[in-house]
Amino acid sequence: MRRVISYTVGILCLSLILRTWVALGVVEPVRVLGNSMSPLIQEGDALLIDRTACLWSTPGRWQTVVLLSPAGAELCIKRIVGLPGEEIDIRQGSVVVDGRRLTHPLSTPQAWGAPRNDETPEIYYLPRASGQRLRKGPWRLKEDEYFVLGDNSSVSIDSRAWGPIPERLIVGIPVGVR
Numbered sequence: 464m465r466r467v468i469s470y471t472v473g474i475l476c477l478s479l480i481l482r483t484w485v486a487l488g489v490v491e492p493v494r495v496l497g498n499s500m501s502p503l504i505q506e507g508d509a510l511l512i513d514r515t516a517c518l519w520s521t522p523g524r525w526q527t528v529v530l531l532s533p534a535g536a537e538l539c540i541k542r543i544v545g546l547p548g549e550e551i552d553i554r555q556g557s558v559v560v561d562g563r564r565l566t567h568p569l570s571t572p573q574a575w576g577a578p579r580n581d582e583t584p585e586i587y588y589l590p591r592a593s594g595q596r597l598r599k600g601p602w603r604l605k606e607d608e609y610f611v612l613g614d615n616s617s618v619s620i621d622s623r624a625w626g627p628i629p630e631r632l633i634v635g636i637p638v639g640v641r
Contacts, residue, residue, distance in 0.1 A: 491511065491512040491514060491635075492509065492510075492511055492512075493509070493510060493511075493512060493529075493538065494507065494508070494509050495507060495508045495509075495510065495540065497618070498615050498618055499539070499540070499541070499613030499614070499615050499618055499619035499620070499621070500527070500540050500541070500542070500613055500614050500615060500619075501614065501615040502614070502615075503527075503614055504527070504540060504637070510540075510637045510638065510639055511637070511638050511639040512529045512538075512634065512635040512636070512637060512638075513635050513636050513637075513638050514634055514635040515635070516635050516636040517633055517634075517635060517636070522543050522609065522633060522636070523543065523546075524543055524544060524545075524546055524565075525542060525543065525544070526542070526543050526636065527540060527541070527542050527543075527636065527637055528540070528541060528542075528543055528609075528611070528633050528635070528636055528637075529633070529634050529635050529636065529637055530611065530628060530632045530633045530634060531632045531634060532620075532625075533625045533626075533628065533629075533632060534620070534624075534625060538634065539620075539621075540613075540637060541611035541612060541613055541619070541621050541622075542611060542612055542613070542614060543609050543610070543611055544558045544560075544565070544610050544611065544612050545558075545560060545602070545604055545608075545609060545610025545611075545622070545627070546604070546609065547604055547605065547606045547607060547608055547609065547630075548604060548605075548606055549561055549603075549604050549610075550562075550601050550602070550603050550604070551600060551601060551602045551604065551610045551622075551627075552600040552601035552602070553600055553623065558612075559601075598623065598624065598626055602622070602626065602627055604627050605627070607629055607630045607631075608627035608628060608629055608630065609622075609627065609628050609630065609633070610622045610627055610628070611628050
């Protein structure tokens with residue numbers, strides 16, 4: 464009985480802390496619209512945005528971030544592929560940074576927690592997204608800019624269309640995807 468009471472009190476405390484963070488705007492619950500990050504994050508998934516994460520550290524390559532769309536005021540979720548000061552290009556479906564082709568971490572079976580099989584996704588960045596007018600690279604990033612891409616490049620509107628993203632547009636990182 465003591466264990467049940469202890470467990471219940473713990474759950475209530477965690478719920479209170481989470482509600483406080485949501486009320487203060489530290490954590491924001493959202494529902495994903497669109498499939499630009501499929502298969503990792505799909506339309507209809509619920510996630511929390513940690514709005515303090517970028518206060519403590521700068522985002523790194525391949526990290527998934529939530530940002531304000533430069534084309535409007537909506538939130539977008541994308542993956543960082545280019546860091547400040549780098550030259551980014553997309554050649555034959557691969558990201559090229561400062562003349563060196565990068566290997567995407569999601570193209571390894573370990574990233575998905577499963578042995579390699581025909582269903583393990585490969586990330587391949589198409590030269591254009593369905594009907595979108597994309598800019599030609601290479602792009603030289605300023606000291607406060609990032610280059611972001613969606614994993615599902617056939618439908619993703621991202622830095623290929625927008626160009627580099629100013630750091631001020633990154634609002635947080637997604638946590639607790641379900």
